[in-house]
Amino acid sequence: MKNxxxxxxxxxxxxxxxxxxxxxxxxxxxKRLGARIVLKKIADIDTTTPRPVTVEKGILIRDANKILEDxxxxxxxxxxxGYEPARSFVLKAMRNKKHVITANKALLATYxxxxxxxxxxxxVDIGFEASVGGTIPIIKTIKESLVGNRIRSVFGIMNGTxxxxxxxxxxxxxxxxxxxxxxxxxxxxxxxxxxxxxxxxTAHKLTILLSLSYGKKVNLEDxxxxxxxxxxxxxxxxAKELGYRxxxxxxxxxREDRIEARIHPTMIPxxxxxxxxxxxxxxxxxxxDASDSVFLYGQGxxxxxxxxxxxxxxxxxxxxxxxxxxxxxPPRSIQERAIENIQLMPMEDISTxxxxxxxxxxxxxxxxxxxxxxxxxxxxxxxxxxKGRTADSAGAVPVVMTTHRSMERDVQAALRxxxxxxxxxxxxxxxxxxxxxxx
Amino acid sequence: MKNxxxxxxxxxxxxxxxxxxxxxxxxxxxKRLGARIVLKKIADIDTTTPRPVTVEKGILIRDANKILEDxxxxxxxxxxxGYEPARSFVLKAMRNKKHVITANKALLATYxxxxxxxxxxxxVDIGFEASVGGTIPIIKTIKESLVGNRIRSVFGIMNGTxxxxxxxxxxxxxxxxxxxxxxxxxxxxxxxxxxxxxxxxTAHKLTILLSLSYGKKVNLEDxxxxxxxxxxxxxxxxAKELGYRxxxxxxxxxREDRIEARIHPTMIPxxxxxxxxxxxxxxxxxxxDASDSVFLYGQGxxxxxxxxxxxxxxxxxxxxxxxxxxxxxPPRSIQERAIENIQLMPMEDISTxxxxxxxxxxxxxxxxxxxxxxxxxxxxxxxxxxKGRTADSAGAVPVVMTTHRSMERDVQAALRxxxxxxxxxxxxxxxxxxxxxxx
Numbered sequence: 090m091k092n093x094x095x096x097x098x099x100x101x102x103x104x105x106x107x108x109x110x111x112x113x114x115x116x117x118x119x120k121r122l123g124a125r126i127v128l129k130k131i132a133d134i135d136t137t138t139p140r141p142v143t144v145e146k147g148i149l150i151r152d153a154n155k156i157l158e159d160x161x162x163x164x165x166x167x168x169x170x171g172y173e174p175a176r177s178f179v180l181k182a183m184r185n186k187k188h189v190i191t192a193n194k195a196l197l198a199t200y201x202x203x204x205x206x207x208x209x210x211x212x213v214d215i216g217f218e219a220s221v222g223g224t225i226p227i228i229k230t231i232k233e234s235l236v237g238n239r240i241r242s243v244f245g246i247m248n249g250t251x252x253x254x255x256x257x258x259x260x261x262x263x264x265x266x267x268x269x270x271x272x273x274x275x276x277x278x279x280x281x282x283x284x285x286x287x288x289x290x291t292a293h294k295l296t297i298l299l300s301l302s303y304g305k306k307v308n309l310e311d312x313x314x315x316x317x318x319x320x321x322x323x324x325x326x327x328a329k330e331l332g333y334r335x336x337x338x339x340x341x342x343x344r345e346d347r348i349e350a351r352i353h354p355t356m357i358p359x360x361x362x363x364x365x366x367x368x369x370x371x372x373x374x375x376x377x378d379a380s381d382s383v384f385l386y387g388q389g390x391x392x393x394x395x396x397x398x399x400x401x402x403x404x405x406x407x408x409x410x411x412x413x414x415x416x417x418x419p420p421r422s423i424q425e426r427a428i429e430n431i432q433l434m435p436m437e438d439i440s441t442x443x444x445x446x447x448x449x450x451x452x453x454x455x456x457x458x459x460x461x462x463x464x465x466x467x468x469x470x471x472x473x474x475x476k477g478r479t480a481d482s483a484g485a486v487p488v489v490m491t492t493h494r495s496m497e498r499d500v501q502a503a504l505r506x507x508x509x510x511x512x513x514x515x516x517x518x519x520x521x522x523x524x525x526x527x528x
Numbered sequence: 529m530k531n532x533x534x535x536x537x538x539x540x541x542x543x544x545x546x547x548x549x550x551x552x553x554x555x556x557x558x559k560r561l562g563a564r565i566v567l568k569k570i571a572d573i574d575t576t577t578p579r580p581v582t583v584e585k586g587i588l589i590r591d592a593n594k595i596l597e598d599x600x601x602x603x604x605x606x607x608x609x610g611y612e613p614a615r616s617f618v619l620k621a622m623r624n625k626k627h628v629i630t631a632n633k634a635l636l637a638t639y640x641x642x643x644x645x646x647x648x649x650x651x652v653d654i655g656f657e658a659s660v661g662g663t664i665p666i667i668k669t670i671k672e673s674l675v676g677n678r679i680r681s682v683f684g685i686m687n688g689t690x691x692x693x694x695x696x697x698x699x700x701x702x703x704x705x706x707x708x709x710x711x712x713x714x715x716x717x718x719x720x721x722x723x724x725x726x727x728x729x730t731a732h733k734l735t736i737l738l739s740l741s742y743g744k745k746v747n748l749e750d751x752x753x754x755x756x757x758x759x760x761x762x763x764x765x766x767a768k769e770l771g772y773r774x775x776x777x778x779x780x781x782x783r784e785d786r787i788e789a790r791i792h793p794t795m796i797p798x799x800x801x802x803x804x805x806x807x808x809x810x811x812x813x814x815x816x817d818a819s820d821s822v823f824l825y826g827q828g829x830x831x832x833x834x835x836x837x838x839x840x841x842x843x844x845x846x847x848x849x850x851x852x853x854x855x856x857x858p859p860r861s862i863q864e865r866a867i868e869n870i871q872l873m874p875m876e877d878i879s880t881x882x883x884x885x886x887x888x889x890x891x892x893x894x895x896x897x898x899x900x901x902x903x904x905x906x907x908x909x910x911x912x913x914x915k916g917r918t919a920d921s922a923g924a925v926p927v928v929m930t931t932h933r934s935m936e937r938d939v940q941a942a943l944r945x946x947x948x949x950x951x952x953x954x955x956x957x958x959x960x961x962x963x964x965x966x967x
Contacts, residue, residue, distance in 0.1 A: 110676050110818050120743065120866040121675050121858065218673070224819040226665070226673035234657070234665035236560050237549050237839030304559065362804055362825060379549050379836040380663040386801060386823035397818040400676030414851040419560065427559040 091124040093407045096156030096187075098178055099168035100133035100140060100149065103192055103219070106396030107166060109142040122404055124411055130156050157181045164406055166399060167191040176200050183211045188415070190402045192219035192395060198293035198309050201300070205420055214409065215420050216402025221294040222247065222371045224394035225387040226401070231301045231375065232422045238377030240302040242342040244523070247294045249369040249389040250278045250285040251317050251337045255354075256367040259325050259334060265318060277369065287316035288337060288352045295339040295350060302341060302375075303348055304423030305431040313436040315353035324446060324518060327489050328356050331444070331472060334364040335520065349434040356444055356522040362386075437498040442471070442522030445492070447507065448485035448515035455512045456488065466503040468495040485514035491522055530563040532846045535595030535626075537617055538607035539572035539579060539588065542631055542658070545835030546605060548581040561843055563850055569595050596620045603845055605838060606630040615639050622650045627854070629841045631658035631834060637732035637748050640739070644859055653848065654859050655841025660733040661686065661810045663833035664826040665840070670740045670814065671861045677816025679741040681781040683962070686733045688808040688828040689717045689724040690756050690776040694793075695806040698764050698773060704757060716808065726755035727776060727791045734778040734789060741780060742787055743862030744870040752875040754792035763885060763957060766928050767795050770883070770911060773803040774959065788873040795883055795961040801825075876937040881910070881961030884931070886946065887924035887954035894951045895927065905942035907934040924953035930961055 097104055111118070111128050119125050131144060132153040156162055157178065165182040167189060169175050175196050182189050184207070191197070197204065197217055208215045218228045222245075231240065246252050250272065257268040269286070272278035284290045292312050299307045317337050328335050333356035342349045357364050362384050366372040371389025376382050388394035409415055421428060449455045460470060474489040492500075504517050536543055550557070550567050558564050570583060571592040595601055596617065604621040606628060608614050614635050621628050623646070630636070636643065636659055647654045657667045661684075670679065685691050689711065696707040708725070711717035723729045731751050738746045756776050767774050772795035781788045796803050801823050805811040810828025815821050827833035848854055860867060888894045899909055913928040931939075943956050 106818070114676055114678060114817070117678060118676055120862050123858075123863045224816075224822060226669050226822075229668065229673055230665050233844065234668055234840045235836065236843045237553055237557055237836050239553060239556060360804070362801065365799070365801055365804060377663075377836060378553070379545070379832040379839075381827045381830075381833050382825075383663060383665075384823075384825035386821075386825075388820045391820070393818040394820050397674065397676050397816060400818075401673045404675045405672065408856050412851070412853040412856055414853055417847050417851055417856075419562075423559050424562045 090119070091411065092127045093124055093163065093410060094127050094129045094161045095164045095166060095403065096129060096159060096162040097131045097166045097168065098153045098156060099170070100131050100135070101168065102392045103395045103399065104131065104133070104168045105140045105142050106392035107168070107399050108144055110393065110396045110400055112142065118400070118404065122407055124407060126403060126407060129162055130159065132156050153178055157185055157187070162187060163410060164188045164190065164403060166403070167193060170195070172196060172199065179204060180207055183207050183213050186211055186213060188214045188216070188406045190216040190399055190406070192217070192399065194220040194290070194293040194297060198296040201297070202306060205425065208420060209425050212415055214406050214415050216406055217297070218402050219395050219398035221297055222373060222385070223387065223389040223391065224397045225371055225373065225385045225389065226398070227298070227373045227385055228301065229401070230383065230385060231298065232418060235375065235377045235380055235383070238379050240343065241376040241378055242340070243298055243302055244363060244374040245295070245298070245339045246336055246363060246366050246370070246372050247339050247389065248285055248291045248337060249371060250282065252366065252371070253277050253369050254286070255317060255320065255335055255337065258320070258322065262322060264322055265320060286318055288314045291337065291339045291352050295341060295352060299341055299348070299350055300428070301422040303343070303431070304421065304428050305348070306428060307350070307431065307433065311433045313351040313353070317354055320354050323487065324444070324520060327446065327474065328444070330474065331356070331491060332359050333357060333522065334359060336363060336366070338363070338523065340523070344434060347434045348431060349439045351436065351439065354520055356520055358524060437501065438496070440494050440496045442494055442524055443492045443500055444520040444522050445490045446518040447488040447490070447513060448481065448483065448517070449488050450484055450512045450514065451480060451486045452512060458510065458512065459488070459507055462506050463492070463503050466499040468499055468503055469493045483514040494525065529558070530850065531566045532563055532602065532849060533566050533568045533600045534603045534605065534842065535568060535598060535601040536570045536605045536607065537592045537595060538609070539570050539574070540607065541831045542834045542838065543570065543572070543607045544579045544581050545831035546607070546838050547583055549832065549835045549839055551581065557839070557843065561846055563846060565842060565846060568601055569598065571595050592617055596624055596626070601626060602849060603627045603629065603842060605842070606632060609634070611635060611638065618643060619646055622646050622652050625650055625652060627653045627655070627845045629655040629838055629845070631656070631838065633659040633729070633732040633736060637735040640736070641745060644864065647859060648864050651854055653845050653854050655845055656736070657841050658834050658837035660736050661812060661824070662826065662828040662830065663836045664810060664812065664824045664828070665837070666737070666812045666824055667740065668840070669822065669824060670737065671857060674814065674816045674819055674822070677818050679782065680815040680817055681779070682737055682741055683802060683813040684734070684737070684778045685775055685802060685805050685809070685811050686778050686828065687724055687730045687776060688810060689721065690730070691805065691810070692716050692808050693725070694756060694759065694774055694776065697759070697761065701761060703761055704759060725757055727753045730776065730778045730791050734780060734791060738780055738787070738789055740861040742782070742870070743860065743867050744787070745867060746789070746870065746872065750872045752790040752792070756793055759793055762926065763883070763959060766885065766913065767883070769913065770795070770930060771798050772796060772961065773798060775802060775805070777802070777962065779962070783873060786873040787870060788878045790875065790878065793959055795959055797963060876940065877935070879933050879935045881933055881963055882931045882939055883959045883961050884929045885957040886927040886929070886952060887920070887922065887956070888927050889923055889951045889953065890919060890925045891951060897949065897951065898927065898946055901945050902931070902942050905938040907938055907942055908932045922953035933964065
């Protein structure tokens with residue numbers, strides 16, 4: 090039986106999972122692949138901390154170059170994360186004609202163009218199923234299963250940490266700060282949670298999915314992004330009352346010849362499958378012009394689920410190697426020469442539903458003034474909630490409204506005007522509502 | 529640019545969808561594949577009925593042999609359904625060194641061993657993504673994305689017609705017969721609905737998934753099967769009260785060295801994603817030992833969604849052809865020589881939760897008698913509902929119980945004994961409850 094030699098760089102959580110899975114299910118993988126995958130070397134700067142997997146003596150080394158320069162190793166798995174030295178390792182592996190597997194979304198979102206170009210020049214493959222959605226086969230589904238479709242839209246819950254926080258806030262009525270602290274104590278959130286809670290991690294992932302779905306190169310900075318730090322318990326309660334749950338959604342929609350891409354807290358109807366995605370889980374709702382809705386759900390992170398995705402790339406590449414081929418599927422879905430640059434639709438041009446919470450003094454005529462301004466800006470109101478509530482320290486009570494589909498530009502102009510009214514005491518809270526586009 | 533010539537046999541709904549999708553998205557598929565797919569001939573015994581797609585003159589022919597014997601055609605898509613002549617066409621295509629794509633689950637479930645053997649002998653590929661779950665990439669997910677996993681279980685809603693009927697019964701309070709008639713009028717159910725409502729179609733699909741998940745050959749007849757014809761409005765209401773929805777589930781579970789496979793109406797907890805799958809949709813909940821839960825959802829049938837799955841197979845095979853290879857992924861997941869026969873676990877040996885509805889006379893001591901018999905058979909009661917209700921024509925009132933995990937053998941013995949009691953007036957209704965195994 091043929092052996093396929095693999096080198097692993099990065100022996101942290103996911104790396105440990107990969108080593109463990111190859112041990113645990115090696116025999117089964119052999120029966121499926123028809124060859125043996127041999128994890129020849131593992132490089133990590135920490136060679137002493139015990140891991141929950143035992144590898145043979147001599148396999149764990151400090152120097153990644155011993156993997157990158159080993160002529161017997163044909164596949165390198167990069168699992169150290171971050172930009173450097175990950176980027177240099179990946180490029181060197183490819184220059185040495187090794188196929189690469191990575192879970193590094195930050196690297197691909199930022200240096201993707203360079204990495205994919207070098208992979209093409211060298212005729213090697215690059216697998217990155219584990220970079221988006223953990224165990225969920227979202228990359229393969231878009232690239233292979235939906236290959237006959239124009240992708241109309243992708244809606245995703247792509248970050249487990251924020252979804253965990255929002256779920257806890259919704260189910261247990263706790264504040265953002267309290268839940269964040271709990272999540273940090275449990276290891277579900279980093280000590281510095283910025284990447285997660287500000288939607289940066291989600292933006293990395295959306296950048297990758299945009300290029301697969303539309304065959305376009307996207308600049309990370311062009312994606313509109315809003316995190317979850319401003320979500321309050323009050324808005325979660327109003328959302329429930331209106332039949333919605335608040336999720337941090339990544340959204341990509343094809344609008345005629347333009348694409349809109351945005352990340353922000355979003356109210357989605359209670360009955361929608363995405364609203365049932367709680368805790369650490371991730372999910373993707375993809376609509377193709379032929380397939381209609383396809384919904385995928387699973388663990389977006391974690392040792393073994395992510396290792397499962399890495400192994401799927403590894404077996405894919407091994408199958409090609411056994412047939413002595415490479416570059417069977419274009420890494421970015423479209424043949425490289427056909428990939429185009431695009432400008433995303435400016436945020437001002439998008440249209441969606443909106444939820445507003447005004448902080449206004451409780452005085453006759455206020456509602457008519459506010460709704461009058463909305464009307465002047467072509468914003469039509471769907472629902473209003475105004476209840477006798479105690480005024481807050483600024484002498485204001487909450488007035489909640491949802492709108493029918495409106496233009497972001499109009500909403501921005503209307504809110505600027507409304508927030509200048511002397512009867513309005515605080516900046517109006519604005520959360521987008523997705524209803525129709527999810528159908 | 530290279531052309532890949534394809535022949536299509538069967539120009540019904542799905543065949544029309546395939547022709548239309550190749551026209552509609554041909555240019556996009558070209559950019560993704562790097563070659564042109566040319567639908568050279570379409571064979572159907574009906575060449576005159578207008579279809580909602582226009583094909584060039586001379587493409588639509590009556591004689592399928594003109595496709596099977598055309599040396600330029602390298603891929604044959606079989607979409608006529610049924611056993612013959614589909615089986616002969618598929619075998620002849622493969623003997624003539626043509627790759628085959630089929631959506632024919634009945635054919636694969638019944639003649640799969642012969643078909644897969646011939647495909648191996650001839651070194652051709654066989655794609656069947658469209659045979660299970662319509663547009664949902666369940667075949668590729670199990671074969672490729674979860675390749676590193678031992679599949680612990682597969683729970684699926686695999687038949688749109690029965691799911692439509694059960695959803696309508698649940699949401700609109702109508703009887704099975706009424707909804708079936710409506711479904712037939714709308715074209716959602718066949719004039720003879722036996723294949724769907726008795727779970728035969730589901731059994732075909734489960735047979736296919738069992739072979740992919742466990743690398744085993746399964747006899748269709750060995751799968752325990754119960755349809756939905758006995759589901760009454762009363763049980764749907766009790767299910768709601770207990771926090772469940774009733775779905776026709778196909779279930780495969782690995783139990784140490786044995787596999788249990790069964791199809792029956794099942795109560796599943798309201799909060800589970802499978803309980804949210806309504807109408808015509810299909811869904812699969814797969815648990816792998818590394819991946820944990822993966823949930824896939826989409827249109828299980830229909831012209832364009834099913835065509836989308838056919839095209840994914842077609843592009844996969846075309847990619848292999850462009851690289852001059854075949855048999856890259858074993859059609860049944862495991863290398864053919866490693867596939868084993870299995871005996872499924874006898875139904876008597878399985879254990880799960882149960883719902884019982886007894887029809888008993890409203891007399892002191894009845895409840896204790898019934899629960900006493902259950903106790904003697906090691907069946908422990910989880911919940912009881914007994915309300916003051918008007919006795920039915922047999923003088924009986926309903927007594928509802930759910931149980932903790934119990935052995936099917938014990939349940940059968942207990943119910944035999946209970947149904948012989950003179951205080952029990954009708955055969956006890958028994959519906960299985962899945963709770964723990966879905967976690």
